[in-house]
Amino acid sequence: MLELYDGALDVPELLKKWYEEESRGNYGAYIPFVGTVRDENGIEGLSFDIYEPILTSWFDAWQQKAAGRGALLKMAHSRGDVLLHQSSYIAAVFSPKRRVALEMIEAFVEDFKASAPIWKYDLKNGERIYAADRSTAIGGSGLLAGGDA
Amino acid sequence: MLELYDGALDVPELLKKWYEEESRGNYGAYIPFVGTVRDENGIEGLSFDIYEPILTSWFDAWQQKAAGRGALLKMAHSRGDVLLHQSSYIAAVFSPKRRVALEMIEAFVEDFKASAPIWKYDLKNGERIYAADRSTAIGGSGLLAGGDA
């Protein structure tokens, strides 16, 4: 349910595959969220590092939460370089009910942004520059810095 | 941007077509909502009537609202019969920003449910039965009934 790919995602193919995989699941609502690299700040693209063990446990915890509401989550993300107008991220929820699906896609995507162990870099002038200003410290950060944190 | 089809929608094809149509639009987020006919209450499927002139003006008003936030909407809906596990509805938002896209898909889908001039029928034992109990009176209904409304 969590799929990692080197480079850009094949969005039409993944959206189709997931739709067909769940076509007999009796889900009334399917909401994918697709994230695409925008042409801004003079970048040539983005690049991603992923720490898979913690991403997997984070995703599994969300999958359990979804199951408690009768829903199902799928997610795909790119590793490495993704160029302008290519896509690096798809999250999707399947749910019997519309309301659950709408609430869950929002909560899932926001928590993903705040917690998923993925690091983003701008590709600019051939360099790979950590996107520090757009990154979010995971809850509880600073533990090792001690009292002067 | 508003597409009506006789019978079930080809979901993978529409999701792909829309993604490709906007691939150079510099939208960072694409969120489709797909509605699929659930096997429940012993139905064989659903059937839809659409009043196109008012659906079109309702959709155009939403498109303008989306444009004011830099976003774009697309929608497809079925006319006539749609069988179990087939899909009858797709709404999608494209937006530069994630937050706008998440907020807009929810508001658009909810207003669609409350206001779009589409009538749903259960297909059951070969009959076409108006889904009165799941239907919502449009705002301002009862005008012609007068004081005893």
Added chain:
Amino acid sequence: MVRIEFLGPIQKPAVEMEASTLAEVAEALRADETLKAWLKNSAVAVNDTLVSGLDVALKDGDKVSLLPPVCGG
């Protein structure tokens, strides 16, 4: 003449009548017992624009539509 259309599940053929305001249309339709429930839960459009009051002036060729409760999706 004004044309009255009954949309979706109302399943009634359109009718034509003389009327110079929506209030006159309302009065005429209230005489039809089979429409009683639909009048209570239907919205009304004049020439495909939803209206919220009965004091709408009508002219020859105008179209009045009754929209019963909806459920798309």
Added chain:
Amino acid sequence: MVRIEFLGPIQKPAVEMEASTLAEVAEALRADETLKAWLKNSAVAVNDTLVSGLDVALKDGDKVSLLPPVCGG
């Protein structure tokens, strides 16, 4: 020996050290000036589970990971 891994943009090779609690690891890492900013904004996992206190006991072969600010999507 405990292994310390620095994830993502920290760009520092893993180190191994003797330590019986996370507090001892913290003390050792604070001595490294190049890590000062990262210690302030990184979360910590022991054997791939995020932890919220320094009183975590460590044993031979344990893995401590530093996770700097994230931005997936």
